[in-house]
Amino acid sequence: MQADITIGEALREQGISRRSFLKFCATSATLMALPPTMAPVIAATLEKKRRPSVVWLSFQECTGCAESITRSDSSTLEDLIFNVISLDYQHTLQACAGHFAEHIREQVIEQQDGKFILIVDGSIPVKDGGVYSTIAGMTNEQILKETAQHAAAIVAVGTCAAYGGIPKADPNPTGAVAVADLIHDKPIVNVPGCPPIPNVITGVLVQYLTFGLPELDPLGRPKAFYGQSIHDRCYRRPFYNKGLFADSFDDEGAKQGWCLYKLGCKGPTTYNACATEKWNFGTSFPIQSGHPCLGCSEPDFWDAGSFYSALSTPTDNIGETIIYAAGAGVLAGAVLGGVHHARKKSAQRHHQPVGIDDLEKES
Amino acid sequence: MNHCASDTLSDITTGNVLPLLHEIRHALQRWLDEGVPHIIDLRALPMATDEEDQLIDMLGAGEVHCNLSITGKSTALETCFPGVWLVTHYHSDERIIGRYIEICEIPAILKSQQADARGGLDRLDELITGNT
Helix, strand or coil: CCCCCEHHHHHHHCCCCHHHHHHHHHHHHHHCCCCHHHHHHHHHHHHHCECCEEEEEECECCCHHHHHHCCCCCCCHHHHHHHHCEEEECCCCCCCCHHHHHHHHHHHHHHCCCCCEEEEECEEECHHHHCCCEECCEEHHHHHHHHHCCCCEEEEEHHHHHHCCHHHCCCCCCCEECHHHHCCCCCEEEECCCCCCHHHHHHHHHHHHHHCCCCECCCCCEHHHHCCEHHHHCCCHHHHHHCCECCCCCCHHHHCCCECHHHCCCHHHCECCHHHHCECCCCECCCCCCCCCCCCCCCCHHHCCCCCCCCCCCCCCCHHHHHHHHHHHHHHHHHHHHHHHHHHHHHHHHCCCCCHHHHHHHC | CCCCCCCCHHHCCCCCHHHHHHHHHHHHHHHHHHCCCEEEEHHHCCCCCCHHHHHHHHHCCCCCEEEEECCCEEEEEECCCCCEEEEEEECCCCCEEEEEEEECCCCHHHCCCHHHHHHHHHHHHHHHHHCC
């Protein structure tokens, strides 16, 4: 662990010039929606700080979040963050394994008590004593609580760590929960997304190291990256404003790039930086590629109704049911509950796959 | 609502080019009068597809064009309007990751950094020692 040298010293040891570091800080300021005049402030602050130790715990996850932050095959600005921090424990990236790897985690806890940053990706299963995900004989819940109590702050990377994500989707067989459901006495910064944008993960770390805990929204997300909805920054917004919508994925409106609201876009209720930062090194994002936003940075997005039904559509076909129940309003809730239960049982019994025709029929 | 089936993205503009030119003009006047520099982050502003290119074409290219190799390419060129610089940062795969208009004597990224110079001094000492 080289957590006792400054970030500036660490960069010079790596042969990275201060001019390169200024470039990194300038683009970081842009990323954090700060005025460009803050770039020298970020540089002056960061280079004097001790290189922080970081422990990255991975639980019920697909490794997509770790893949997101490591998308590079040459020296890049994203790589620079790994020169700014001392990543002392991370399952995918670390060279060692087994008891020695776990010993490193224990060493960081002992030597950097109260100072290291804890990054978590993946949800934590708690059902049946947490047996659905264990590492080195310990449940994820045990590892999280043991490590978190010594951390300075926690960054929950990805929708799974932030809100439970895919493992928490109905019926949640493992009892998956978010970091914030188990840890209540440490500052937690949620960086959701499935996965989060690489620059956002890096930007949050830079922001925390430079300015301390960022300003968070009610869902614990940094406002610098999650303060605006996809809808607010979508380049197709002028079409929404003019009432020009694609009605199917291959109609003339879709070909002209019209708004995807009617095809199920969750942009109006989704807060993320996709519309400005984009994906694959700024190439594109789902809406630009012709697919509606899934809302992957929001809690329970998997259970929020069809990805292909417009936001204004009710989540179930209740038309006929309501007609019969209208005369006895007090029974409407029970009837709806029965309809839901019957549909779920029928789907489970028949295991019917859903095709694109079914999706288009429902909308 | 009337709409034309041929409405496409290229028909959309933000109208930000002229306000930006005004901002540059005011910043240049202030730099001349008071010596206060100004930076505009073009990536922080909503611009339509061709508007950034339109603005850069209007600013043109002046006497100075610098290429930098700093964790990927960067360029700093003085526009047709002395004191108005266009600084562009590229990723190692050539995509643009930052673009700024700086109204100043010289952009900070072009200046030599003391920390780098100290490292250079050590290497120069080694070079001299190795050759004596």
